[in-house]
Amino acid sequence: MLIICLVKGVPAKTTQVVTVSGVLRREEMELVLNPHDVKAIEAAYYVKKTVGGKIVAMTMGPEPKLVPIMTDLVEPREESKYVPRISFEGFDERIILSDRRMAGADTWATSYTLACGIKRYLQNHFEAVDRLKEVVEKASVDESLKLAEELYEQNYLPHHIYSKLPSVKNSVFSRYARGEVGKEEVLAELEKYRMRLSKFIILTGMKTSDGETGNVGPQTAEALSQMLGVTIPSIAFTRDFEISPELDHVIAERRIGSVIQRMRTVLPCLLTIDHHYEPRTPPATTQRKARAYSYPHRLDKPFVWNADYINADPSKLGLMGSPTIVGPGYEIGKPPTQKFVGETLVFKRDVEKLEWNGKTYGPFKKGDPVNNLPKELVDSLSAQKVVDVFTLEDLVEEVFGGVRVVARAV
Amino acid sequence: MSLEQYKDVWAYCALDNGRLTRPSLEIIAAARKVADKIEQRVGAVIIGHDLDNAVDEAIARGADVVYYADEPWLRSYQCLPYTRIVCEMVEKYKPYALLFVADELGRDLSPRVAYRLNTGLATDNINLAVEDYYFGPLNTTFKNVLAQIRPDFATRVAKIYTPRHRPQIASIRPGNFDPLPEDRSRTGEKIRLRPEPNPDDFLVQVLEEREVPKGPVELEEAKVVVSIGLGILKDGNGNPRNPREGYELAKKLVEVIKTHLGVKAELGATRALIHAELKELEGLITSERQVGQTGKTVSPDIYVALGISGSVQHRVGMIKSKKIVAVNTDPNAPIFEIAHYGVRGDLYQIVPRLIELIEGGYNG
Numbered sequence: 001m002l003i004i005c006l007v008k009g010v011p012a013k014t015t016q017v018v019t020v021s022g023v024l025r026r027e028e029m030e031l032v033l034n035p036h037d038v039k040a041i042e043a044a045y046y047v048k049k050t051v052g053g054k055i056v057a058m059t060m061g062p063e064p065k066l067v068p069i070m071t072d073l074v075e076p077r078e079e080s081k082y083v084p085r086i087s088f089e090g091f092d093e094r095i096i097l098s099d100r101r102m103a104g105a106d107t108w109a110t111s112y113t114l115a116c117g118i119k120r121y122l123q124n125h126f127e128a129v130d131r132l133k134e135v136v137e138k139a140s141v142d143e144s145l146k147l148a149e150e151l152y153e154q155n156y157l158p159h160h161i162y163s164k165l166p167s168v169k170n171s172v173f174s175r176y177a178r179g180e181v182g183k184e185e186v187l188a189e190l191e192k193y194r195m196r197l198s199k200f201i202i203l204t205g206m207k208t209s210d211g212e213t214g215n216v217g218p219q220t221a222e223a224l225s226q227m228l229g230v231t232i233p234s235i236a237f238t239r240d241f242e243i244s245p246e247l248d249h250v251i252a253e254r255r256i257g258s259v260i261q262r263m264r265t266v267l268p269c270l271l272t273i274d275h276h277y278e279p280r281t282p283p284a285t286t287q288r289k290a291r292a293y294s295y296p297h298r299l300d301k302p303f304v305w306n307a308d309y310i311n312a313d314p315s316k317l318g319l320m321g322s323p324t325i326v327g328p329g330y331e332i333g334k335p336p337t338q339k340f341v342g343e344t345l346v347f348k349r350d351v352e353k354l355e356w357n358g359k360t361y362g363p364f365k366k367g368d369p370v371n372n373l374p375k376e377l378v379d380s381l382s383a384q385k386v387v388d389v390f391t392l393e394d395l396v397e398e399v400f401g402g403v404r405v406v407a408r409a410v
Numbered sequence: 411m412s413l414e415q416y417k418d419v420w421a422y423c424a425l426d427n428g429r430l431t432r433p434s435l436e437i438i439a440a441a442r443k444v445a446d447k448i449e450q451r452v453g454a455v456i457i458g459h460d461l462d463n464a465v466d467e468a469i470a471r472g473a474d475v476v477y478y479a480d481e482p483w484l485r486s487y488q489c490l491p492y493t494r495i496v497c498e499m500v501e502k503y504k505p506y507a508l509l510f511v512a513d514e515l516g517r518d519l520s521p522r523v524a525y526r527l528n529t530g531l532a533t534d535n536i537n538l539a540v541e542d543y544y545f546g547p548l549n550t551t552f553k554n555v556l557a558q559i560r561p562d563f564a565t566r567v568a569k570i571y572t573p574r575h576r577p578q579i580a581s582i583r584p585g586n587f588d589p590l591p592e593d594r595s596r597t598g599e600k601i602r603l604r605p606e607p608n609p610d611d612f613l614v615q616v617l618e619e620r621e622v623p624k625g626p627v628e629l630e631e632a633k634v635v636v637s638i639g640l641g642i643l644k645d646g647n648g649n650p651r652n653p654r655e656g657y658e659l660a661k662k663l664v665e666v667i668k669t670h671l672g673v674k675a676e677l678g679a680t681r682a683l684i685h686a687e688l689k690e691l692e693g694l695i696t697s698e699r700q701v702g703q704t705g706k707t708v709s710p711d712i713y714v715a716l717g718i719s720g721s722v723q724h725r726v727g728m729i730k731s732k733k734i735v736a737v738n739t740d741p742n743a744p745i746f747e748i749a750h751y752g753v754r755g756d757l758y759q760i761v762p763r764l765i766e767l768i769e770g771g772y773n774g
Contacts, residue, residue, distance in 0.1 A: 234522065236514070400712070
């Protein structure tokens with residue numbers, strides 16, 4: 001099974017990533033793995049242990065900043081600046097979608113781009129199987145074996161189709177080589193494998209720590225549905241799920257408002273994984289069986305794909321492909337008056353108009369802070385105890401004294 | 411089709427046991443605010459089954475038109491059929507804007523709807539406005555565009571625009587608009603759509619739905635919220651304190667406010683404190699008490715921040731409180747920028763005095 005995990009590099013300052021050595025972040029704009037992706041990765045690993053296949057990480061962004069994250073996602077390391085500890089064996093393959101034209105994308109354009117990348121990834125597999133079918137049909141056993149080996153080495157064929165593992169003696173092509181099965185059976189097996197490939201699963205975190213939208217999961221499912229002409233369901237906030245080893249269905253649970261929904265979905269599907277998720281452990285027999293459906297290699301080097309390779313329409317990419325535009329930001333304002341206990345001078349009682357050096361000030365109400373009054377006047381008022389520092393007693397009286405009659409402002 | 415032909419501001423209303431949820435009433439109010447500014451109507455969208463009461467409620471709460479689909483097979487919320495029906499409504503009636511609540515349902519439904527309609531989605535807004543927007547790359551000023559105002563990490567609050575596409579879709583965080591008062595004398599148009607089920611609607615089947623027992627924590631309804639942050643780990647001299655003590659103090663303050671002032675009070679906490687997973691606070695402070703961008707948005711009459719530095723993420727969850735009281739040993743803590751009342755001092759000394767003073771009879 002193709003298990004596609006969408007991950008994102010986010011600015012380190014938006015995360016709580018603390019490494020074992022305590023090194024926090026080298027510089028603010030360094031990218032680290034989105035912390036919400038951890039649950040999606042654990043979910044992906046659970047799926048692989050249950051049904052076999054390979055887990056592939058796909059991400060979009062500037063290649064140089066994503067390579068360190070992707071590197072640390074191959075072999076789980078004890079200590080990494082870019083990736084927190086995740087209990088899994090590492091990704092089998094990693095894909096970086098990187099192109100200047102993709103920069104500045106909102107969630108619509110990001111989802112479009114990711115869907116193009118997934119489509120390309122699927123196509124590569126279908127094309128490999130179709131090539132092999134053609135050769136099996138038209139060419140000799142030896143030529144078929146040669147191509148099968150080549151595709152196996154490129155990680156396109158799982159062990160149950162072709163294998164060099166001593167423990168797997170009865171792969172389809174071993175039996176073909178020994179003459180135990182004929183062309184027709186091999187073609188039927190390859191067709192079954194093709195069907196299996198079409199039942200992929202996409203897993204994402206429930207949101208990212210920088211954008212915090214949670215849009216990209218459902219939107220990628222929608223984008224890919226449109227591209228493939230197949231409706232791919234999306235289930236957000238998945239907190240628990242089980243996949244059937246035969247790939248018939250996924251049973252997922254999620255919370256929507258005040259209800260927990262337990263639902264059954266067909267494959268392919270997309271799940272966004274909630275922070276409540278804890279992976280299940282499939283039975284040992286299931287895990288053993290699953291291994292026959294897994295692939296031989298964990299590829300060291302990530303694939304880097306540009307917009308042309310994934311056949312993306314440039315007008316739908318990046319800033320110009322994004323329906324939304326981020327306008328100017330502004331500060332959240334200060335309240336009009338502020339009082340600090342032990343610091344702010346306030347009137348301790350109501351005061352009618354004050355005459356001072358021919359000028360009138362006021363009136364003032366009890367609790368008003370003393371602002372813009374001549375220093376001598378303030379000194380005089382202080383001497384009379386008309387003004388004094390704001391105390392905790394004043395605070396309690398002002399804040400909690402009238403609590404019952406505080407009307408909610410509309 | 412030109413952008414000007416898209417008219418009216420719609421609110422997608424969700425149901426809880428046959429009634430509109432409170433956040434749904436809030437977004438009808440938000441839609442009203444925008445619609446009044448551009449002299450258009452408010453539409454409510456409701457999908458489900460047995461909707462007669464909900465349709466009337468939407469009108470009484472400020473909708474001018476209700477677009478609804480009332481079918482037995484739509485009783486449970488499901489992303490695929492609901493997406494299809496909302497999109498069909500939009501394509502037929504062409505609204506200027508479409509609002510969702512930024513809760514689980516809204517976050518599941520609105521992204522797919524926006525993608526399928528080929529338009530933008532601005533999530534998690536705390537306010538809306540209508541403005542003219544100049545878009546440099548096209549050297550064009552777009553008139554009367556929805557400014558979707560949301561918290562942003564880099565710039566604190568950002569405005570998101572969807573100038574070139576319609577409808578402009580936005581999700582609104584609960585707690586930022588007050589529902590309009592119920593007015594049963596209001597009248598409105600009711601437009602019922604009768605969608606036919608489609609095989610793709612059933613790719614996902616709901617096997618079971620069970621109510622989540624209502625938690626004891628009702629932060630959003632409290633008149634007073636007392637929140638604690640990582641500051642409870644140290645006292646004014648910088649000495650470590652058992653966070654359990656700080657928790658107990660804050661809890662006592664909540665209790666005293668409840669009993670002496672007779673108002674609903676609740677204990678809140680920052681994300682940092684909850685995520686620290688301190689063993690002393692195990693089981694006492696759970697995520698349902700979290701105030702902030704990834705937690706709850708509260709707007710109580712009084713918000714007391716104890717040992718909270720006041721990150722932007724926390725502030726967006728409580729900035730609408732009527733009176734903010736902050737206690738912090740760090741004289742420059744950002745929370746003091748927004749506090750109406752500040753106490754630069756040790757909460758371990760201040761809170762016991764607050765408790766004494768409130769018990770002492772300042773009970774209005």
